[in-house]
Amino acid sequence: MRVLFISVPAAGHVFTLVPLAWAFRSAGHEVLVALAERPEWAADAGLPVVDVAPGYDAVAIAKKVFEDDPEFAKTWYRNVGPDRDISPRAPMFAGFNRPLVPGTMEVVDQWRPDLVVYEQTTTVGAMAAARLGVPAVQRNLGPFTTGRTHQLTAGLLSDLCAEYGVPAIPRPAMILERLPPSMLHARPEGGFMGGHSYDGGGVLGGLWRQRPQRPRVVLSLGGGFSARFFGLGTLPPVIEAASKVDADFVLALGKVDASALGTLPANVRPADGWVPFGELFRTCSAVVHHGGANTVLTAVEAGIPQMVALDPQDVASEAIGQDVRDRGIGLMAPADEITATMLERLLEDETLRTATAEVHTEVAGLPSPTAVAAELADLVARL
Known part of the structure; x- marks a missing residue:
């Protein structure tokens, strides 16, 4: 089985996918990571990775989103819905995901994964699975619920959805919470996974x-x-x-x-x-x-x-x-x-x-x- 892991380039987002990627590889499955800006985060974990958006700059993208929408910039830091629903932040997620779409779709078309695993803010992962018609798994990041985040983000990327033939975003086959049950503020959206956290390697003095x-x-x-x-x-x-x-x-x-x-x-x-x-x-x-x-x-x-x-x-x-x-x-x-x-x-x-x-x-x-x-x-x- 081929499993494609996709994340926006933030360390905590990428690292939360690594233990499951290791588990699939250890079980004999093929694993590939689609990432940008910091592909070494996956490579250093021993995972094959494709840089799907060379030149990507997350901080520059965020600043551009604020410049283009000053009203959103004023409310972004507190812009969550009931039960910590992050869907009101869709304009920022659309900004982060847009440059990832062309390269990710190219990887999807060439590699043809059987399963797509993405973290909670990576709508391009949900789009990739929908395009292929394969099941998807979402890894949540912590205290927030997803709500209609992917539907709203995909709506802001409607030009790319049309270009790449992405249908409506379905619910993932599985959602994995990041925090354990006793720490969740809202009702769980899915199941749970334990194991050690991954936080990179290094030479210890x-x-x-x-x-x-x-x-x-x-x-x-x-x-x-x-x-x-x-x-x-x-x-x-x-x-x-x-x-x-x-x-x-x-x-x-x-x-x-x-x-x-x-x-x-x-x-x-x-x-x-x-x-x-x-x-x-x-x-x-x-x-x-x-x-x-x-x-x-x-x-x-x-x-x-x-x-x-x-x-x-x-x-x-x-x-x-x-x-x-x-x-x-x-x-x-x-x-x-x-x-x-x-x-x-x-x-x-x-x-x-x-x-x-x-x-x-x-x-x-x-x-x-x-x-x-x-x-x-x-x-x-x-x-």
Whole structure:
């Protein structure tokens, strides 16, 4: 069986597809990834990948969407419907998907997959499956529901749908939630999948191989898009609070230039390049982050509490923060209101660790990527 994985080029979106792609390959199926801008994210995971839109620039696309629709730009950051329905954000998703369509359709026509797997904002994945008449699987990203996102986005891409003969977008054969049941705010749209999160590989120095005696806390903005798009504005107040805490803090920003942060306090140091979060978090006592679902679950896997530093520009950070807080696995606060006392609580409050352990057990009990891949192979065989 041939399985095509498709994602917009954001690390957390791509990485959430990798474990299932590995499971299909391990079971003997052919796997291909259609991606743009950062094809190395898939290649570094050992997956064959096609760059379907050379020259793609997600940040430039987002800025162009805002320039073309100033009214949408004013409401985009808070533009979600009831039950955290992201369909009001369709104009942005259309912007991200439009450049991906021609190259993706070329891959689809040449490779002829039997199954298409895409993440929640990649409408081109739903379009590709509809064009071929093959089943599709949607991987959700975290706290949001889909609603009519793909129908509205496809409507904004109607010229391309007509050009490539894409019929109406059907419901996917399966939807896989990213967060476990106890963390979902809205009613689940589909099933669940456990297993370890994927967060890239890297060469580990001695510093990251063991937990130090002094508490170590990670400060992160995820895989890079949030830092590039929203900027580093949430970090200075957190760093200021960190300077007053008896702990070491590691800035894990990957390849993002942190020079704009200026001189760092003695107890705050940048990591050297990309460090896999899973390995880093296991040597730490807590993490403060931007509110990405991958980061949330990587912290859960490491058994450490977390704090979501809210960015007023990013509705996702507030939604994830609410889920983290309500489940009891961490704290949330606007970044500019985070204090040393809050960071000390993050390190000392055992109830946060207890709840984290509960969610860790919950995730471990969910169907594995291997089991989900087998179920999907059976589904395709029956069609």
